[in-house]
Amino acid sequence: MNTPSENSATLTKRLIDSGLRPTAQREVVFKVILEKRDHPTADEIFARVKSQMPTISLATVYNCLETLVQCQLIRQVNLERAPTRYCPNLHQHAHFHDETTGQIHDIDLPIELVAQLHHVLPAGFIASSVELTFRGDAAGTAQPTVPADCAPTLNNPHGTN
């Protein structure tokens, strides 16, 4: 959607505008989130980042994620009580949680539907944000993926991929 160097420039600008520093850790965390729009968890991001920057710590990943969220470069996504996921899609969108594959899909929301949603609120209720989540089954998305992380399971007895 944007070139890597454009994204990096945006990051730098946003950080400096907020009085924060554009560090290598913040760059790489942002980059891996943009690389694959699959709503990864902090742990997954940690794993991906470590391959490029083996010395980074999990605490730093959490710190960077918090910073990126505050700078509005990514969004947090919470489903039930599962670990928080992170989403680089800043457009108004809903999430579809495929219960069979575990995948999370972005669903575009027509702007007029969002307006309608606000109309269900009684007088005096002013919503600053709306969150819409579907749960169900998305056909075509094929085989249940073994989670990247991968403890041993019935169909993956050695915990490998």
Add this chain to the structure above:
Amino acid sequence: MNTPSENSATLTKRLIDSGLRPTAQREVVFKVILEKRDHPTADEIFARVKSQMPTISLATVYNCLETLVQCQLIRQVNLERAPTRYCPNLHQHAHFHDETTGQIHDIDLPIELVAQLHHVLPAGFIASSVELTFRGDAAGTAQPTVPADCAPTLNNPHGTN
């Protein structure tokens, strides 16, 4: 909305239909949730139940809550990563989280709006449930309530109510 004895009868029926026993603990947990539709947490429910049944344990409250959810007598409500809340309103409804008071309000959803929500899904996506949450400010709901639980805070320095 229903008399206490009707609710109790419903509970008993549902439990027995599921091969479970209608115990005093399940009764009292269900009762306190119905008494005040304020989306309490497990801890809050524990506190309320203890006044009627001082020997109940927190583990039992969690067990009962899980049972009641499975029997579809109450629903879980998760907001961000805050402790899970429980809701006895079984109608299709959205939640409005008032950020200034912390209160959670039920918002009725017109059935045709729910239908429209499903129409934003691409072909092949079948949603078994939809969840809609607003966050913002509800006017008129008056003073910020000190949480029932109550650690000491600036406007409640002794942690009492």
Add this chain to the structure above:
DNA sequence: AAAGAGTTTAGAATTATTCTAAATCCTTGT
């Protein structure tokens, strides 16, 4: 180069929830 703020880091702490295993309770068959 020194100072100082901002950042990263490892590891400890927190906390809602789940798990474990023993005690208790209920139902059912005799």
Add this chain to the structure above:
DNA sequence: ACAAGGATTTAGAATAATTCTAAACTCTTT
């Protein structure tokens, strides 16, 4: 009534995602 057996409750330990702490490090500014 009694015993057996499963269901439930219970206290406490365990779990796990996240946050906190304090020391080390880095970058910018003087």
